Amino acid sequence: MENLLGLLRIHVHRGVNLAIRDVRSSDPYVIVRMGKQKLKTRVVKRNLNPEWNEDLTLSVADPNLPIKLSVYDKDTFTLDDKMGDAEFDIKPFLEAVKMRLENLPSGTIITRVKPSRENCLAEESCIIWANGKVVQNMFLRLRNVERGEVELQLQWVDIPGSRGLHM
Known part of the structure; x- marks a missing residue:
């Protein structure tokens, strides 16, 4: 843990228009x-x-290291079904x-990350200054599935005594 830079808090907000993996719905x-x-x-x-x-x-x-995200449908008697995956670069x-x-000022946009073939962004992702913190909101388009997106927000947490991000 001596190489720890800090903590990344990922707020998994919601899924949008996810794939159906059970009879009419899914348990994602x-x-x-x-x-x-x-x-x-x-x-x-x-x-x-x-x-x-x-x-x-x-x-x-x-x-x-990329952060990999997978969505699954919870099944009781069989293996959980995959409902797509995505990854993003921090x-x-x-x-x-x-x-x-x-x-x-809160709400100031620091950087914009454009969707590209190399990332899973469904739309432009803004890194903003909000309430004294840097946050990034992102909509990830799920891969290997017919449809679906996941909305996240990233927030950095400094740890006293860690190496931190002073590179």
Whole structure:
């Protein structure tokens, strides 16, 4: 843990227009992975537009590792069905955090990340200064599935005594 840079709080807000994996609906949950870490949201029953509103916190030691997100349909008697996956890069976000911006008006856009073939963004993602913190809102388009998006917000948490982002 001596290489810890800090914590990344991922607010898993909601899923939009997710795929049907049961008879008429799905029971979706999200798994977030970074390196060996794996975190999971609760299951929302019978909902293709679930609101998880859950915070998952990852310890960040290597900013080059992508964060992988998978959506699954919870099944009782069989293996849970995959409902798509996405991944995103936290480097642009960490660059914005490293700027150590202070005294900006809340809502100021620091950086915009455009959707591209290399990322899973469904629309432009803005990294903004909000209430004294750098946050990034993103809509991720799920891959390997017919449809669906997941809305997230990233927020950085500095840990006293960690290496921090002063590179």
